[in-house]
Amino acid sequence: GGASFPGVHISFTGADKNIHQFVSYAPENKRYNVSNYSSGGLGVVSYEAPVSWRLHENADVRDFSPYHSYDNADGGIKVVKLKKDADGKIIDSYTADSFIRADQNESLADIAKRVKLEQGEELSYAIQLKPGDDGKHKFIRLEDAGIQGSFTRPADNAIDQVTTVPYRLFRAVDIKDSVDVAIDNYKNSILTKIQKPYIEPITAEVREEFKEQLAAAAEKDKAATELMKKEAEIIRKNKPNVFIDTSYIGTETLKVEAEIKKEVKERLGKNAEIKAKFDEKLKTQEVIDYIKGIKAKAAPEVAERNAVYFLHTKELARFENAYGIGGSAYGTYGSYGSYGSYGTLGKDGMKTVSTNIAYADNNRALVDLMPKLNTEAHGNYNPANWWLHDRPAFITMNSIADASHFGNDYYNGLKIHGTFHNPGRDYQGAESNPFEFFRMVAREEDVKMLNKHKQLATLRNIEKNWASASDEEKRFANQILRPFMENFLDDYVDTAKDVRTFNISMTPVAGTRINPKNMSAGSVSVNYGKEMKSLETPDIAQFMTAKLAKIKTIDITNGNTPANLKLNDAEANFCQNGEINGLTKKKAGFTTYEYKPVFDDAGKLVSDNLDEVMNAKKANLKWFLDTVGNAYETGGSQGITKIFFSDAQIKKGASIIGSLSKFNEGDMMFIGWGRPDPQKGYPSTFQSFLEFLKDPNIDKEVKKHTKLIVGAGIWDEGARDFEWVKDIIQQIESLDGGIYKGNACYVNGFFPNRLVGCATYSIFSSRFEPCGITPLESFAAGTPVISNNTGGAPDFITATRGYLTKRPYLINPTELNIPAEVTAGKSGAELGNIIDSYRMNANALELKDCLIAATKDYKLQPEEGKLSKYAEMVKDALNQKIDWHNNNAYNGGKSANERYMTEVFEVDKGMNARNFEKLKRLVGDKFGIADALKDGAQKVRNRWTRILIGTGIGIAAAGTAA
Numbered sequence: 001g002g003a004s005f006p007g008v009h010i011s012f013t014g015a016d017k018n019i020h021q022f023v024s025y026a027p028e029n030k031r032y033n034v035s036n037y038s039s040g041g042l043g044v045v046s047y048e049a050p051v052s053w054r055l056h057e058n059a060d061v062r063d064f065s066p067y068h069s070y071d072n073a074d075g076g077i078k079v080v081k082l083k084k085d086a087d088g089k090i091i092d093s094y095t096a097d098s099f100i101r102a103d104q105n106e107s108l109a110d111i112a113k114r115v116k117l118e119q120g121e122e123l124s125y126a127i128q129l130k131p132g133d134d135g136k137h138k139f140i141r142l143e144d145a146g147i148q149g150s151f152t153r154p155a156d157n158a159i160d161q162v163t164t165v166p167y168r169l170f171r172a173v174d175i176k177d178s179v180d181v182a183i184d185n186y187k188n189s190i191l192t193k194i195q196k197p198y199i200e201p202i203t204a205e206v207r208e209e210f211k212e213q214l215a216a217a218a219e220k221d222k223a224a225t226e227l228m229k230k231e232a233e234i235i236r237k238n239k240p241n242v243f244i245d246t247s248y249i250g251t252e253t254l255k256v257e258a259e260i261k262k263e264v265k266e267r268l269g270k271n272a273e274i275k276a277k278f279d280e281k282l283k284t285q286e287v288i289d290y291i292k293g294i295k296a297k298a299a300p301e302v303a304e305r306n307a308v309y310f311l312h313t314k315e316l317a318r319f320e321n322a323y324g325i326g327g328s329a330y331g332t333y334g335s336y337g338s339y340g341s342y343g344t345l346g347k348d349g350m351k352t353v354s355t356n357i358a359y360a361d362n363n364r365a366l367v368d369l370m371p372k373l374n375t376e377a378h379g380n381y382n383p384a385n386w387w388l389h390d391r392p393a394f395i396t397m398n399s400i401a402d403a404s405h406f407g408n409d410y411y412n413g414l415k416i417h418g419t420f421h422n423p424g425r426d427y428q429g430a431e432s433n434p435f436e437f438f439r440m441v442a443r444e445e446d447v448k449m450l451n452k453h454k455q456l457a458t459l460r461n462i463e464k465n466w467a468s469a470s471d472e473e474k475r476f477a478n479q480i481l482r483p484f485m486e487n488f489l490d491d492y493v494d495t496a497k498d499v500r501t502f503n504i505s506m507t508p509v510a511g512t513r514i515n516p517k518n519m520s521a522g523s524v525s526v527n528y529g530k531e532m533k534s535l536e537t538p539d540i541a542q543f544m545t546a547k548l549a550k551i552k553t554i555d556i557t558n559g560n561t562p563a564n565l566k567l568n569d570a571e572a573n574f575c576q577n578g579e580i581n582g583l584t585k586k587k588a589g590f591t592t593y594e595y596k597p598v599f600d601d602a603g604k605l606v607s608d609n610l611d612e613v614m615n616a617k618k619a620n621l622k623w624f625l626d627t628v629g630n631a632y633e634t635g636g637s638q639g640i641t642k643i644f645f646s647d648a649q650i651k652k653g654a655s656i657i658g659s660l661s662k663f664n665e666g667d668m669m670f671i672g673w674g675r676p677d678p679q680k681g682y683p684s685t686f687q688s689f690l691e692f693l694k695d696p697n698i699d700k701e702v703k704k705h706t707k708l709i710v711g712a713g714i715w716d717e718g719a720r721d722f723e724w725v726k727d728i729i730q731q732i733e734s735l736d737g738g739i740y741k742g743n744a745c746y747v748n749g750f751f752p753n754r755l756v757g758c759a760t761y762s763i764f765s766s767r768f769e770p771c772g773i774t775p776l777e778s779f780a781a782g783t784p785v786i787s788n789n790t791g792g793a794p795d796f797i798t799a800t801r802g803y804l805t806k807r808p809y810l811i812n813p814t815e816l817n818i819p820a821e822v823t824a825g826k827s828g829a830e831l832g833n834i835i836d837s838y839r840m841n842a843n844a845l846e847l848k849d850c851l852i853a854a855t856k857d858y859k860l861q862p863e864e865g866k867l868s869k870y871a872e873m874v875k876d877a878l879n880q881k882i883d884w885h886n887n888n889a890y891n892g893g894k895s896a897n898e899r900y901m902t903e904v905f906e907v908d909k910g911m912n913a914r915n916f917e918k919l920k921r922l923v924g925d926k927f928g929i930a931d932a933l934k935d936g937a938q939k940v941r942n943r944w945t946r947i948l949i950g951t952g953i954g955i956a957a958a959g960t961a962a
Contacts, residue, residue, distance in 0.1 A: 016374075017384040017413050019911050020299055022061040024050050025366055025396060026389035027359070028322040029063055031175065031308065032140060034129055036068055036321040040675065041773055042421040043322075045524060046389050048561045049896070052884035054178040054306050057901055060299035062381065066362045066392075067170065067312040068319050070128040070137065075314035077102045077168075079111055080126040080139055081118075093136035099128050104168050104312055105148065125170055127310065130320065133578075133648055142170040142310060147372045151364050152444045156357075159435050160451050160460060162444050165313060167365035172308040179298040179306065183291055190287065194277050195268050202271075206263045210256060217252035224251070250585075302379030313365050315358035323392070324355045356429055356504060360395040360440035367399040371410045384914070385905045386416040391429040394418050394507040397519060397922070398441050401511065404919035406445070413518075413914040415905045417554070418508030420523045422770055423532050423541035424679070429504030430490060430543070434481040435463045437502040441485060441923050453927055455480060471497050472934055479930035487514070487922050492543040505544060510922045512551045517915035520904060522554035524771040525792030526891065529555025531768075531808065537790075539810045540768055554903050557795040559884030559896045560776035567757045567781060568594035575646070576750040582631060582643035583752070589623040591616040593757070595782060595878045610867075610875050613782050617874075620758040622663040625707070629662030629742065644711075644747055653714045654749030658729040660707055661742025668858055670786070670851070671759035672710040673751045674766075674774060676719070681788070681809055683724040684765035684840050685710055686744065688847030690732050693740055695848070702855055708744045708763070711751025720833075722748070756781040761854050765847055766790060767809045767839075775802070779877040784870075786850045788843065795890045801876040803853055805846035809839055816842060 026046035028037045037043065050061035069078045079100040083091050100123075102111050108123045115123070125142040132138070147169040155163040176184075207214070268274060281287060299305055316324075373381040388396050397416050404411035431437045438446075450456065459480055462473045469477070475498050482489070482500070487510040490503040511519030523529045532541040533549040541548055566572035570592050574583035593616035597608040631639040637656060645654040660669075670689075674680040689708045692698065715722035725746050732744045753774070756762060762778040762785050769791035776796065778785050784801050787793040790808035797804055807815075816838040823834060862868035867875065881887055884896045891899055901907045906914075 016382055017911055017914075018060075018380075018382050019384045019905075019907050020058055020060060021381060021383035021385070022050070022053065022059055022905075023064060023366075023370070023383045023386040024061050024389070025064040025363075025387070025393045027065065027392040029065055029308075031063060032065075032172070033175075034127075034138075034140065036070075036127075036129060037065060039322055039325065040421075040677075041524075041771065042389055044560075044773055045419075045421065045558055045771075048559065049884055049900070050306075051178045052559065052561065052897055053900070054298060055182055055294065056297050056885045057897055057907075058297060058299050060302070060305050060379070060381070060383075062304070062306060062383070063308045064366060065308075065310055065322075066316040066359070067127065067310040068321060069126075069317060070130050070320050071096070071099075072101070072128070072320070073318055074101065075104075075318040077104055077106070077312060077317070078126050078128045078139075079108070079115075079123050080128070080141075081115070081121045082124050082141075083121055090141070093132065093134075093138045095136055096131070099126070099137065099139075104166060104314065104317075107144075124173075140175075140310075141173040143173050145169040145171045145309060145373075146377070147369050149365070149368055149372070151368050153361070153364065154439045154442050154447055156439070157464075158460065159438050159442070159463060160447060160456060162447050165361050165365070167362075167369065168312045169369055170310045170312065171304065172310065175308045177306040179294065182294050186290060186294070187282070190281055191274075191278050194274055194281065198268060198271060198274060199264070202267050203260070203264050206260050206267065210260050210263075213256050213259075214253065217256045220252040221250050303377060304379045304381065311362055311365055311369070313358070313362045316355070316362050319355070319358075324353075324358075354431075354436065355392075356431060357436065357439050359392040360504075363393060363396040364399045366396055367403055367411075384414060384911065385907075386414060388416065388418045388508075390419065390421045391427055391504045394429075394504050395440055397507050397511045401515060401519075401919040401922050402443055405921045406443075407918070409916075409918070412918055413911065413916040415914070416511065416519050417904045418511065418519075418521045420505070420508075420521065420532065420541070420770070422679075423505055423523070423544060423548075424768065425539070425542040427505075428490070428541075428544065430492065430501040431503070432499050432501050433466060434478055434485065434502065435466060437485055437488065438481055440504070441488065446484070446923070450927060453480065455930055458930075458933070474499075476930040476933050479928045481927065483926060483928040484924045486924055490543045491546055501543070503544065505541075506547065507922065509544070509547050509551055512553075514922055515919045516552075518919060520554055521551065522556060522904070524555075525557040525795050526555050527557075527794045528770045528791045529553050531790065536812055537768075537808055537810050538812060554899070556896050556899045556904075557792050557887065557890040558771040558773070559887045560773050560882045561884065562777070562780040562882060565754050565756065565777060565781055567754065568592050572754065574752040574754060576649070576752075579646035579649050579750070581645050581649075583627065586623075586627050589627065590757070591619040591623070593617070597879065605879070608875070608878075610871065610878075613878065614871060614874060617757065617759075617782065621667065621669055621760065624755065624758040625660055625663040625667060625669070628660045628745070632659040632742070633662070640745075644751075645749055649749055653717075657726050657746040657748060658733065658744045659742050660709060660745045664705065666701075666705045667707060668705060668760040668855060669707045669709065669758065670761050670763045670854075671708075671756060671783075672763045672765070672774075673753050673756075674712050674764070676712040676715040676722070676748075678719075678721050679767055679769070680712065681721075681765040681767040681840075681843070682710055682712070682746070683721055683728060684767075684788075684809065684843045684847060685763055686725055686728040686732070686746070687840060687844035688765070688851060689744060690728055690735070691844055691848040692851045693732060693735055693743070695852075698852065698855075702859075703740065704743070706743065706851070706855055709747065709755075710745075710763075711747030711749070711755075713751075714749050753777055756783050759783050760858060761786055763847070763851075764788065764793075765809070765843065769793065776880075776882045779880045779882060782874045782878045784854070784873040784877055786847065786854060788847070792890075796880070796882070796887075801873050801880070803850040805843065805850065807843075807846065809843045811839065811842070813838075 024046060026042060028039050028043035028046065030038050030043045030047035050063065053059040053061050072078060079102050080094060081098045085091055100111060100115055111123055125144065127140040127142065129138045148167065150164050150166040152162040152164050155161040386396070388394060397418055400411050400414065400416055453459070459477060462469055462477045478500070485502055488502045488506045489500050490506055492501040493499070508519065508521035512521045523532060531537045533545060535545060538545050574587060575581045593613050595608065595613050598606045600606050628640055628643055631643045637659070640659055641650060641656045644656060672685055692706070693703050729744050729746060733741045756778055762775065762783050764772065764774055764785065764787045766772070766788055771792035775785045775787055775793060779801065785797055786803045787797055788809050789804045789806065794804060813835050816835070818834065818838050823831060826834060857869045860869045862871070881889065886895055888895050
């Protein structure tokens, strides 16, 4: 073949690959803006990086994810009966009876024949979301992409037979192209500026018209408040310790204020003068050039550019959420392991099943469907680049290798990159059952070859009875199947029982080794790439460390599109969705701020408003501590709980441990936030604070002025880390006669990251952290960071804007000096927990040193004419370039975008530089012959060589196969 124009390769067989087109396939993605596809950092990366490529790298990046839906245990497709409101807009939520179950291959016309539609109703495919507090379900509206198909693989109950797995592709209708979003945002910013001088007079006019309604509402609220106070007095006579919130009830006034706001918005929208000015502005050369500039960095405008697709395969469709993590969609990341649950608590009950084969099926479907998108209707989508996010996407790489190997040259010349977002043992997809793994990686051709095997009858019998198979029978099955799947074996070994584990996360390792010109692997930060290969941190990628160390990985520190913390938005709330809490009711006390640096032509900082930012942050600290402290003084733990949560959230288990006292001059507040997950290491944060308060060398006044608050979503009751945090806070509160009772607080429920605008420092003590987005958010707020020395932290935290521990949390257990008698006779989870306790205490002492340094630096007085050390740190944090297209400082001089484009996908070299030879298979080309089965329970010596990382015991249970 030859190149006809840059970036597109035309071969004589018609396989034209576009080097500016990308597949991004991820189990979750924040772009969809729904909780069931947003569980952790992976969803942030799979959203932000492609947006940046679309806006800066001329890339057409299309997002693919598996189809999941609420209440879909049969694995079908959901269809919704849509209605429109008076303005002709589609109503965005419906009761459960508006959603219909359909088979995968049913057309809307077929469904319409069996469903009664009312006047004005129409059908649409949909992803149904869990109901809100009003009992209604929102949804993602889908359209049929016109692509269906099927593939074969080994059957579910017999690997010597095949089963056919059908699939169907849908496109999201309402998720806009990122380029259009950027243009719309720019136009909206222009409109906002034009509207600004009109807001005050129009608001005054509307308030005048609503004067009587406001007065009536105020009277009603006053009467309701008086009545409540009287009722509270009666209750308190009988129950003096019960907290009743008797603060002013403003319910009716809030309703009228909402009406006023709506009316102001409508009048601004209809104002002819504003519209004329806006239309005029859009015609100016300045605006035309700016929009041209956006389009110049984008891919050519074609059908479905930058689209979102959902791929339906039955087994994954049964799950409500990514990873099958159950109804809350806020499970710990540990449950992103191999098992998921679906169904209801009704007659059929909940089912808990392995998600590994379900994801492998979706991966195979993705590979099979891709050539079908290469039509004009789909914008001639023929991507040369595939980005696969973590274990749920990795089998895609195996399927591509197979398709190419068996002669389909559509799959030649691709670059396929697998990113490890989290290679921890729980998330790798380790599988000790060889039959299950065979179903994930074998093709029909392999089943035919197996059918010729002389020991098939015995193998078949062992498969049928695998749950009760003896060690000897398992050895027999493994001797036959292991040679075929040898490239997927990790370094786990149980010598006594001859157990090894096959591992989905070995796929990119095998791909990089076997097809290095077309396949690559990497992690989400430069430092994490080192950690996952180092024997000093063997639990980062437990039982894969040595395997990873043998391949070249391309490790790129993530960017972070500065999360809109809305620190400059007076209207922004401190609550989740509409769950109005005490902080939101008192949000008027929060001082908004925005850092405004001025640079000269050479890029040197000329001036800024640092003083204004620091004054706002101090005012916010006072507002926050006074709000929380007052609530505790007047209402105890119930009072403080209502500051953070609505009644509905409290009913769902949200709670507060500890408390914070009101502001005193000189107070410093350390803040941490994240999700409720053992990965985040919250006990270490609180233990370090306890050690800080117990240290006799630290001035008692400094201790009294140091406060700590950490928040995450709701923990499962009895979770080890949650119990640990509660215990440590209890110790803090009873220390030195209880003088630190208002110094430590844990928020067990939704925690607004916007509160970083009230903090002196942030603190993050993750056991491991592939990259870490929270420190970057902290920089955006002008808050210096304390962090464990793990993952991305050392890539972006320096002494000029934060503090790092000397060592990561997951240090090699040999460094902990654990007395032999403590571990004697211990194994599994018990041994893992002992090691973790020693690690936690060692880590807490290093974090304590960081706390001491931070409190000292905060108190340092500035030299004349200079900024204080703390002010310098705030300034440096604010001036960090953290976005994907400009985080060069964290990636050795190149931005994350540039490294992906040049090092991973080699876009700059063009299609002619690609390797178009057919790919080698990642599986083997033969099966083994097993030694004859022996009678009795003889222990068989292991016949495979391996490296066992004897010290690699971590949080997860040790010595058990996943």
